[in-house]
Amino acid sequence: MNPSTFREELTGRFGWKLGETEEKETRLYITPQPEIFEDLVEVIFEENRGRLATISCLDEEETFRLLYHFALDEHEIMVTIKLPVEKDDNPSTKTIARKIPGAEWIEREIREMFGIDFEDHPAKKRLLKAESLDDEAYPFRKDFEVEDLGGE
Amino acid sequence: MATTIPIGPYHPLQEEPEHYLLTVEGEEVLDVDVQIGYNHRGIEKLSEKKTYNQVPFLVERVCGICSHSHPYAYCLAVEDCGDLEVPEKAKYLRTLIGELERIHSHLLWAGLAGHFIGYDTVFMWAWKYREEVLDLLELLTGNRNAYAMMKPGGVQRDIPRKHLEEARPTLDMLKEKSEMLYNAVLDDPVMKARLEGIGILDEEDARAFGALGPTSRASGIPNDIRSDFPYGVYEDLDWKVITRDAGDVLARVEVRLLETLESIKMCEQIINRIPDGGSIDSEPKEIPPGDGIGSYEAPRGECFHYIKSDGTNRPVRHKIRAPTFMNFPTYRSTCIGETIADASIILASVDPCYCCTERAISLKEKDDVNLLELSQARTAEIKKELGLELSPLEEVLDE
Known part of the structure; x- marks a missing residue:
C-alpha cells in the first residue's frame, strides 16, 4: 500500500466527502468534510492500525486548524487529517481521547496553549501552563506576545 | 484508608522537576496523578522567530541528552517540505552521531535504573563507560553534548578520517563492556526479582497510548522509525529491531541493552563505509510553501517535528513532540495495582525526559534586577x- 492506493481505498468508502487530498512519496494529507471526521479516524486507527503520532495546531488568520498525524508504520505512510476549528469566543471541537487514550495529553496541551475546547474530554485540567498565567492567556496564539507573560 | 504521597517537584531520586501524587492504600498504588510544566520554555513559539538555519541551534537545546535527535528531526521536516536532497556523506555522518547518542543515552538510563532500585554498582559501571562515549563525541564533533552538526540539507562540518579511526578502540571497549553489563544484569537474581513481572504494559495498551521506542518494543510492537520510515543510511546497514513480548520492566532493560550492542555494530559499519571525499551540504536556498513532517528514532522513541512554511525564511509554525510525551501517560496502565517500592522504577522505566516533553519559558527578570x-x-x-x-x-x- 502507498499513499495513492490508500487514498483510493478511502475514496471508495467516503466518496466526495473525503475532500481535498495531497500526496507525496510517504505522506498523505486529507481535508475531509467535518461530518465524516470521526468515521475517518476510526477507519485509520482501528481498521488500519494507525498510530496517533500527535496533533499539531495552526493559528491561521481566519481559523484554527488541527492536524491529526497518524503513522501507518507497516506501510510507511504518514496520514495527516486537517480539521478547521472556527475562531469565535469559544473555539471547540470533539475529543478523540475517549477512543484513543494517547490523545489525552495532546488535547490538554492544545487546550492550554491555543484555547481550543475539546468537548467531552476526560480530564480538562492543566498540564503544562505556568500557575502565574491566567486561564484565558493562550501563549501559542499568534496574537500573544512574550511581553504578555506575567509573573516573575 | 487511602493516603496521598507526593513525590517531587524536586526529589533526590529524580534528575528533573516533576510532581507525582500517588494515592495508596497500604503498600498498593491506587491512582497516580502527574503535574509537569516546570521546564516549559516556549521553544515552539521562539522557533517561529528564527530563520530555517537558526532553528537547529535552538532545538538542540530542547534536551541535553537528545541534542542530536531534535535538530535531526527538524532537518528531516524541512527536507520533507522542500524535497531537499542530502549528500551521501552527510547521511553517514548524521547517522554516526545519532547512534553514538543512542549508546550514551541507553547507558545513562541503565545507570539510573540501577540507582532507582538501589543497585549502585550498575550505576557506576554504566556511567563510567558512558563517559568514554561522551569523550569520543567530543573528539568527533568538538563537544560532549550539543554537537552542532545538523543543518537543513546536510551537516555543518566534516569529520577527518584520522578521528574516525580513533573511534575504533573505544567502540571495541564499549562492545565488551556492554556485553558484560547485559550478562551481569540478566543473570543477577536480585535484578530479576526486582524487575520481572512488574509494570506490565500489554500490546493493546501500548498501541492505544501510542507508546514509542523501547517502551513499545518491549511490549512486542516492532515500531522503529529507523526501519519503518528509513532516513540516513539505515537501509544499507546490517542491524535488527530488538523486540520482547513480556512488556515488563525487565523487558525494557533488555531491549535497551541489546540496542546498545546493535548501535555499536552500526557505528563500526559506518566507519568502514563512510566515503572519504564528497560534499557534505546541498546548500538549499529557499523553502517553498507547504507542510513538512520529520520523524526520527530518538533513544526514547519517535521524535516528531512538523513545520508549516509560507515561503518566507522562517517557519510559520513549528510543532515538536518528544517521545516521552506519548510514553509517559502509560503510567495509568502500568503503575496502578503495583507497590510503592516498585512505582519509582516503573515510572522511570519509560526513560522519561521532561525537558523534552515540556520544551516550551522565557526567563523573566524581576523589575529591579537585571x-x-x-x-x-x-x-x-x-x-x-x-x-x-x-x-x-x-x-x-x-x-
Whole structure:
C-alpha cells in the first residue's frame, strides 16, 4: 500500500466527502468534510492500525486548524487529517481521547496553549501552563506576545 | 484508608522537576496523578522567530541528552517540505552521531535504573563507560553534548578520517563492556526479582497510548522509525529491531541493552563505509510553501517535528513532540495495582525526559534586577581584585 492506493481505498468508502487530498512519496494529507471526521479516524486507527503520532495546531488568520498525524508504520505512510476549528469566543471541537487514550495529553496541551475546547474530554485540567498565567492567556496564539507573560 | 504521597517537584531520586501524587492504600498504588510544566520554555513559539538555519541551534537545546535527535528531526521536516536532497556523506555522518547518542543515552538510563532500585554498582559501571562515549563525541564533533552538526540539507562540518579511526578502540571497549553489563544484569537474581513481572504494559495498551521506542518494543510492537520510515543510511546497514513480548520492566532493560550492542555494530559499519571525499551540504536556498513532517528514532522513541512554511525564511509554525510525551501517560496502565517500592522504577522505566516533553519559558527578570548586569558586575569585581584592566562597560557597572 502507498499513499495513492490508500487514498483510493478511502475514496471508495467516503466518496466526495473525503475532500481535498495531497500526496507525496510517504505522506498523505486529507481535508475531509467535518461530518465524516470521526468515521475517518476510526477507519485509520482501528481498521488500519494507525498510530496517533500527535496533533499539531495552526493559528491561521481566519481559523484554527488541527492536524491529526497518524503513522501507518507497516506501510510507511504518514496520514495527516486537517480539521478547521472556527475562531469565535469559544473555539471547540470533539475529543478523540475517549477512543484513543494517547490523545489525552495532546488535547490538554492544545487546550492550554491555543484555547481550543475539546468537548467531552476526560480530564480538562492543566498540564503544562505556568500557575502565574491566567486561564484565558493562550501563549501559542499568534496574537500573544512574550511581553504578555506575567509573573516573575 | 487511602493516603496521598507526593513525590517531587524536586526529589533526590529524580534528575528533573516533576510532581507525582500517588494515592495508596497500604503498600498498593491506587491512582497516580502527574503535574509537569516546570521546564516549559516556549521553544515552539521562539522557533517561529528564527530563520530555517537558526532553528537547529535552538532545538538542540530542547534536551541535553537528545541534542542530536531534535535538530535531526527538524532537518528531516524541512527536507520533507522542500524535497531537499542530502549528500551521501552527510547521511553517514548524521547517522554516526545519532547512534553514538543512542549508546550514551541507553547507558545513562541503565545507570539510573540501577540507582532507582538501589543497585549502585550498575550505576557506576554504566556511567563510567558512558563517559568514554561522551569523550569520543567530543573528539568527533568538538563537544560532549550539543554537537552542532545538523543543518537543513546536510551537516555543518566534516569529520577527518584520522578521528574516525580513533573511534575504533573505544567502540571495541564499549562492545565488551556492554556485553558484560547485559550478562551481569540478566543473570543477577536480585535484578530479576526486582524487575520481572512488574509494570506490565500489554500490546493493546501500548498501541492505544501510542507508546514509542523501547517502551513499545518491549511490549512486542516492532515500531522503529529507523526501519519503518528509513532516513540516513539505515537501509544499507546490517542491524535488527530488538523486540520482547513480556512488556515488563525487565523487558525494557533488555531491549535497551541489546540496542546498545546493535548501535555499536552500526557505528563500526559506518566507519568502514563512510566515503572519504564528497560534499557534505546541498546548500538549499529557499523553502517553498507547504507542510513538512520529520520523524526520527530518538533513544526514547519517535521524535516528531512538523513545520508549516509560507515561503518566507522562517517557519510559520513549528510543532515538536518528544517521545516521552506519548510514553509517559502509560503510567495509568502500568503503575496502578503495583507497590510503592516498585512505582519509582516503573515510572522511570519509560526513560522519561521532561525537558523534552515540556520544551516550551522565557526567563523573566524581576523589575529591579537585571541578571546579566549582575553577572557582569561580579566579573568586574573579580577583575579589579586581580588587578586586571576593566572594559568601559565594566567600569560603568563597577560604580
